[in-house]
Amino acid sequence: MTTSFKNKIAFNFTLSTALLVAVIFIVIYHSVSLTVFNGLEKDVTFQADKHFYEVGVKDGSPYIADKEEWFEREHRELEVNPVFVQITDKNGVVIEKSPNLKLDFLNADLTKKDRVFFQTTLKGLAIAQIQVALKEKEHLAGYLIVAIPITESERVLDSLQNVLLATFPVVLFVLFFVTRFIAGKSIQPVLTVIDTASKITNENLTARIPLPPGRDELRKLVVTINDLMDRIENAVEREKQFTSDASHELRTPLAVIKGTLEVLIRKPRTAAEYVEKVAFSIKEIDRISYLVDQLLLLARFESQKKAMDLQRIDLSDLTATILQRQQHPILEKSLSVTLEAENQRYVYSDPYMVDIIIENLISNAVKYSTHGESISIAIRKVNEQIYYSITDRGIGIAADEIEKIQEPFYRSSPLQHPQIKGNGLGLSIVKRMCQLLQIHFEIKSEIGHGTTAELVF
Numbered sequence: 001m002t003t004s005f006k007n008k009i010a011f012n013f014t015l016s017t018a019l020l021v022a023v024i025f026i027v028i029y030h031s032v033s034l035t036v037f038n039g040l041e042k043d044v045t046f047q048a049d050k051h052f053y054e055v056g057v058k059d060g061s062p063y064i065a066d067k068e069e070w071f072e073r074e075h076r077e078l079e080v081n082p083v084f085v086q087i088t089d090k091n092g093v094v095i096e097k098s099p100n101l102k103l104d105f106l107n108a109d110l111t112k113k114d115r116v117f118f119q120t121t122l123k124g125l126a127i128a129q130i131q132v133a134l135k136e137k138e139h140l141a142g143y144l145i146v147a148i149p150i151t152e153s154e155r156v157l158d159s160l161q162n163v164l165l166a167t168f169p170v171v172l173f174v175l176f177f178v179t180r181f182i183a184g185k186s187i188q189p190v191l192t193v194i195d196t197a198s199k200i201t202n203e204n205l206t207a208r209i210p211l212p213p214g215r216d217e218l219r220k221l222v223v224t225i226n227d228l229m230d231r232i233e234n235a236v237e238r239e240k241q242f243t244s245d246a247s248h249e250l251r252t253p254l255a256v257i258k259g260t261l262e263v264l265i266r267k268p269r270t271a272a273e274y275v276e277k278v279a280f281s282i283k284e285i286d287r288i289s290y291l292v293d294q295l296l297l298l299a300r301f302e303s304q305k306k307a308m309d310l311q312r313i314d315l316s317d318l319t320a321t322i323l324q325r326q327q328h329p330i331l332e333k334s335l336s337v338t339l340e341a342e343n344q345r346y347v348y349s350d351p352y353m354v355d356i357i358i359e360n361l362i363s364n365a366v367k368y369s370t371h372g373e374s375i376s377i378a379i380r381k382v383n384e385q386i387y388y389s390i391t392d393r394g395i396g397i398a399a400d401e402i403e404k405i406q407e408p409f410y411r412s413s414p415l416q417h418p419q420i421k422g423n424g425l426g427l428s429i430v431k432r433m434c435q436l437l438q439i440h441f442e443i444k445s446e447i448g449h450g451t452t453a454e455l456v457f
Contacts, residue, residue, distance in 0.1 A: 010180035018172050025164045032160055036153045040128045041117040047083045048130050048146040055144055062087050062134045062142040064096055084147040090140045106145045126150045189218050205233040253284040311351050315379050316341040322359045326366055334372045341379040347386050347457040353433045360430050361390050361453045368394035386457040397445035
């Protein structure tokens with residue numbers, strides 16, 4: 001059984017408030033109790049002081065100075081809250097007592113210190129009592145014991161305790177439902193967000209959650225969710241485009257191979273024709289294999305599953321190795337390649353990915369250079385950054401296409417240059433790897449004047 005969020009809020013708030021209310025009620029009860037008993041202590045002390053001056057000590061025995069006046073006053077006073085008075089010797093034997101005690105006696109507690117306020121009982125009723133030592137020349141002669149009933153005070157405290165105990169569950173009950181109501185109102189915008197988000201499906205990724213009016217945490221949540229939906233929508237669109245382009249790029253060479261083989265089996269051919277058609281099919285298969293490798297490489301780095309192995313790299317040595325691998329196409333076009341490298345040509349990065357980045361850029365420079373032109377490669381240090389640039393004198397790229405050629409499968413004006421083969425994945429791989437390695441990548445180009453690709457490590 002699931003519990004709603006508003007019930008959880010109400011329960012947790014009520015639980016914490018219950019502890020606070022319990023502490024407050026305990027403090028109230030003890031404060032009132034302390035006030036009541038402080039008042040009783042003052043009253044009984046006052047009565048003890050008043051009667052103390054009416055008692056004398058003679059020959060080691062306490063006595064009442066004016067006994068008749070004392071008894072007469074005791075009878076005249078209205079006993080709304082009677083005061084019990086008793087005189088004992090030093091052993092606690094009663095010498096005199098007030099008439100309102102009748103046949104009863106106050107119990108002297110000889111263990112108590114002088115003028116100490118304490119509670120005891122008289123005929124089963126609670127009383128507050130105080131004992132005053134009676135002395136003659138610093139010798140103990142007896143005790144003056146004064147007491148007042150505290151039944152009414154205890155009744156008041158009992159009533160207060162019953163009220164607090166009865167009020168406690170009522171307060172918690174009311175508090176729970178009030179908090180639940182307020183919590184329900186507070187999370188209503190969240191329910192609206194949930195309802196709107198549930199309507200966003202794979203076919204409806206353009207829908208967004210309306211921003212709430214307040215500038216609170218809920219608004220931040222909605223903005224974050226909408227940003228997430230933007231990223232998901234872009235990723236889905238890229239996946240759709242990638243899948244469409246990849247299927248198209250794979251379908252074309254497969255169709256060419258199929259058509260070539262169908263033509264080949266229609267009638268007997270010479271050995272030379274078989275060799276020619278098989279060689280052509282092998283070339284198309286190599287093209288498919290290269291394309292699949294590129295697709296897998298791009299997918300691997302898109303998911304960032306490859307762990308980077310950072311090492312110290314000599315860009316000059318790496319460039320020389322790549323130029324040696326590109327020697328055949330460079331010689332075919334009679335291109336001249338120059339490398340200008342300063343002493344500071346070392347970077348700290350992933351050798352595998354840097355190799356792929358630079359080889360793609362050099363391969364493009366060779367591919368798009370015109371016959372007999374030159375390619376310049378420069379490695380220089382500016383402040384704490386290493387600049388690596390490759391400049392060709394080739395056909396160039398239009399300014400509005402520089403961003404587009406960095407997307408998968410996009411090729412600039414392929415029909416105008418059918419002799420230049422490619423699948424449009426090289427620069428997209430370069431861009432993605434540069435992002436992973438935090439390398440700044442920039443392309444500058446002008447139609448008919450060549451292209452410069454620059455890396456900043």
